[in-house]
Amino acid sequence: MQEAADLEAAKQGDAEPLLRVRDLRTWFLTDAGPVRAVDGVSFDLAAGETLGIVGESGSGKSVCAKTIMRLLDPPAKIVGGSIEFRGRDLAKLDEEEVRAVRGREIAMVFQDPMTSLNPVLRIAKQLVEAMTAHGRFTAAAARTRAIDLLRRMGVASAQAAVDRYPHQFSGGMRQRVMLAMGVSNEPALLIADEPTTALDVTIQAQILELLRGLNADLGTAVILISHDLGVIANVCARILVMYAGEVVEEGAPEDLLTDPRHPYTWALLHAAPRIDAEAEDRRLVTIEGQPPDPRAWPEGCRFRARCPFAIDKCAEHPDLLPIDATRASRCWVTQAGGALHEPVRPQPQARDAATAVAPQPLLEVRGLSKHFPLPRETLFAEQRVLRAVDGVDLDVMAGETVGLVGESGCGKSTLARLVTRLHEPTGGSIRFAGSDITHATQAEIRPLRRRMQMIFQDPYASLNPRMTVGEILTGPLLLHRIVDGQAAARTRVEELLGLVGLPRQSMQRFPHEFSGGQRQRISIARALALGPDFVVADEPISALDVNIQAQIINLMVDLQERLGLTYLFIAHDLAVVRHVCDRIVVLYLGKVMEIGRAADLFARPLHPYTRTLISAAPVPDPRVERTRRHVPLKGEPPSAMNPPSGCRFRTRCPVAEERCAVEMPPLLPAADGQLVACHFPGRI
Ligand code: SF4
Numbered sequence: 001m002q003e004a005a006d007l008e009a010a011k012q013g014d015a016e017p018l019l020r021v022r023d024l025r026t027w028f029l030t031d032a033g034p035v036r037a038v039d040g041v042s043f044d045l046a047a048g049e050t051l052g053i054v055g056e057s058g059s060g061k062s063v064c065a066k067t068i069m070r071l072l073d074p075p076a077k078i079v080g081g082s083i084e085f086r087g088r089d090l091a092k093l094d095e096e097e098v099r100a101v102r103g104r105e106i107a108m109v110f111q112d113p114m115t116s117l118n119p120v121l122r123i124a125k126q127l128v129e130a131m132t133a134h135g136r137f138t139a140a141a142a143r144t145r146a147i148d149l150l151r152r153m154g155v156a157s158a159q160a161a162v163d164r165y166p167h168q169f170s171g172g173m174r175q176r177v178m179l180a181m182g183v184s185n186e187p188a189l190l191i192a193d194e195p196t197t198a199l200d201v202t203i204q205a206q207i208l209e210l211l212r213g214l215n216a217d218l219g220t221a222v223i224l225i226s227h228d229l230g231v232i233a234n235v236c237a238r239i240l241v242m243y244a245g246e247v248v249e250e251g252a253p254e255d256l257l258t259d260p261r262h263p264y265t266w267a268l269l270h271a272a273p274r275i276d277a278e279a280e281d282r283r284l285v286t287i288e289g290q291p292p293d294p295r296a297w298p299e300g301c302r303f304r305a306r307c308p309f310a311i312d313k314c315a316e317h318p319d320l321l322p323i324d325a326t327r328a329s330r331c332w333v334t335q336a337g338g339a340l341h342e343p344v345r346p347q348p349q350a351r352d353a354a355t356a357v358a359p360q361p362l363l364e365v366r367g368l369s370k371h372f373p374l375p376r377e378t379l380f381a382e383q384r385v386l387r388a389v390d391g392v393d394l395d396v397m398a399g400e401t402v403g404l405v406g407e408s409g410c411g412k413s414t415l416a417r418l419v420t421r422l423h424e425p426t427g428g429s430i431r432f433a434g435s436d437i438t439h440a441t442q443a444e445i446r447p448l449r450r451r452m453q454m455i456f457q458d459p460y461a462s463l464n465p466r467m468t469v470g471e472i473l474t475g476p477l478l479l480h481r482i483v484d485g486q487a488a489a490r491t492r493v494e495e496l497l498g499l500v501g502l503p504r505q506s507m508q509r510f511p512h513e514f515s516g517g518q519r520q521r522i523s524i525a526r527a528l529a530l531g532p533d534f535v536v537a538d539e540p541i542s543a544l545d546v547n548i549q550a551q552i553i554n555l556m557v558d559l560q561e562r563l564g565l566t567y568l569f570i571a572h573d574l575a576v577v578r579h580v581c582d583r584i585v586v587l588y589l590g591k592v593m594e595i596g597r598a599a600d601l602f603a604r605p606l607h608p609y610t611r612t613l614i615s616a617a618p619v620p621d622p623r624v625e626r627t628r629r630h631v632p633l634k635g636e637p638p639s640a641m642n643p644p645s646g647c648r649f650r651t652r653c654p655v656a657e658e659r660c661a662v663e664m665p666p667l668l669p670a671a672d673g674q675l676v677a678c679h680f681p682g683r684i
């Protein structure tokens with residue numbers, strides 16, 4: 001048993017590492033020259049160890065993982081280095097030899113399981129094929145094992161689920177299937193590339209728990225790749241931080257996340273808001289500029305152009321060197337014993353007296369519902385409806401930021417589209433700036449439309465790729481007669497670009513010429529073009545890297561202070577919501593579970609659902625994480641087509657009683673102005 005030998009040797013500390021990567025170089029050999037995506041990466045991984053690799057998009061972390069798995073497509077090519085795994089150099093194996101290792105000894109799960117699952121084959125067939133392909137199991141034994149594995153991964157009704165198709169599973173369930181497939185051949189190493197990035201925080205916590213369990217129970221070594229330091233800290237015993245194709249820092253989470261020794265790690269930590277910290281100011285620390293071009297890495301330290309600690313010596317390229325017994329850093333300053341000081345935080349801007357928060361409601365929502373009729377299953381079958389939003393009361397005061405949180409399908413995006421009247425309500429009322437707009441016609445709503453705008457998660461999808469930025473921004477100005485003539489429109493577009501921090505030359509360029517963060521700035525500029533006072537931001541930063549997220553948050557905070565904007569802010573990242581919002585609304589299956597001031601709600605959640613949501617969000621500090629009380633949330637939300645009787649949360653609530661099944665709890669005032677819909681508020 002090679003695995004047992006590896007693990008035993010590792011425990012005794014005298015083992016050859018399971019994986020030894022040395023000076024690995026993976027380049028994309030393009031016509032425009034080599035893109036040096038992975039450029040001299042070295043690390044060891046012991047049997048049974050958990051290693052996290054963190055970095056921004058383009059840092060090389062995913063290419064590194066794919067290189068180890070030999071999953072590279074041309075023009076990507078290993079141009080140097082070695083990947084020793086159990087005595088063989090994977091970089092030198094031919095395709096047939098690699099196939100024998102892949103899936104059998106090393107397995108990989110990706111962010112989107114649908115890219116790895118065959119949509120036209122039942123799960124059973126795919127799992128059985130994965131196991132029989134390496135000759136370790138007969139088909140019958142593999143099927144039995146497939147059901148066992150699905151059960152172990154928390155797939156409900158595994159016996160029946162195994163015969164379903166991938167599309168019949170939720171995203172979280174598909175990731176469980178992928179994990180089952182990944183460990184089906186008892187690999188020595190599992191590489192998980194952003195496995196929870198597309199999932200809700202509650203499901204993320206369940207998947208991370210599974211990864212920890214696989215490591216602890218089966219001794220599977222894990223390489224976890226993520227942009228989220230909290231996720232990495234939750235699972236891994238050691239972290240590599242990658243920047244511009246290189247490892248820039250290595251260490252244990254306890255050290256690296258509390259006392260970073262590379263300015264890039266330092267910047268990542270300060271750019272991300274934390275769920276356990278109340279911010280004095282909403283502006284986050286950001287690093288200016290972009291990562292360098294991988295076709296022409298700069299001379300010297302690759303982080304130098306963005307580094308607030310740079311010294312003359314940084315014109316030379318630093319090596320990754322030990323700075324103590326367990327840590328290494330690629331930085332001249334910390335290698336010489338220098339410390340990284342606390343960041344200088346951006347100064348809050350004085351709020352314009354004319355745009356100070358006024359205490360009157362801008363938006364008043366009462367009993368708001370949206371029921372979507374679904375196709376009948378048969379001609380005479382009963383009409384089914386999806387109760388996406390079901391009786392929501394909500395006020396948003398002028399100048400405040402209200403956050404909407406809840407798992408996928410809770411109704412937050414539908415609610416956002418209802419209040420901006422992109423959806424027609426089924427019931428209830430909406431008043432905006434004193435006018436009843438519940439059933440206003442498009443003509444009636446047009447004058448108000450200028451005052452309410454939306455920003456979406458994917459700016460690329462919402463910007464016309466065939467129009468220049470100038471045309472995109474000029475269109476609404478002329479359509480709504482905000483300005484008179486092209487010259488005035490151009491002046492206004494230049495002002496808007498300046499407002500969102502883009503150069504005026506951006507006018508002539510097309511959306512695809514911009515980075516994700518810049519595109520989100522363009523869509524914010526477009527939202528501001530008509531001079532709105534109410535902006536609904538639906539996951540505006542979810543697709544962005546941590547540093548770019550921080551830049552967009554800072555921009556939104558600045559704009560709110562300068563223009564007196566009111567925000568309805570939807571995000572699945574609770575730390576971000578806590579950081580930017582004055583008040584928070586927690587939704588579950590179309591109903592409000594709790595409303596409260598952000599500080600109160602996070603300090604003292606009264607609804608069991610709020611409590612479990614907060615508990616599921618990881619903190620990037622293992623010492624804090626160990627002291628937090630975790631209340632795991634089991635399963636996934638039931639269908640909004642057929643919600644549970646009584647309290648909608650009762651099927652997952654850890655403190656539900658009989659009364660909860662028969663009596664729907666109303667939303668009632670509790671302590672400190674919090675409103676909560678629970679028969680037993682504050683019980684957990
Ligand atoms: S070597 Fe210099 S530029 Fe590079 S991270 Fe360290 S201080 Fe900054």
Ligand code: SF4
Pocket residue numbers: 607608609647648649650651653654655656657660665677678679680681
């Ligand atoms: S009403 Fe009952 S089931 Fe619902 S959240 Fe409260 S305790 Fe749980």
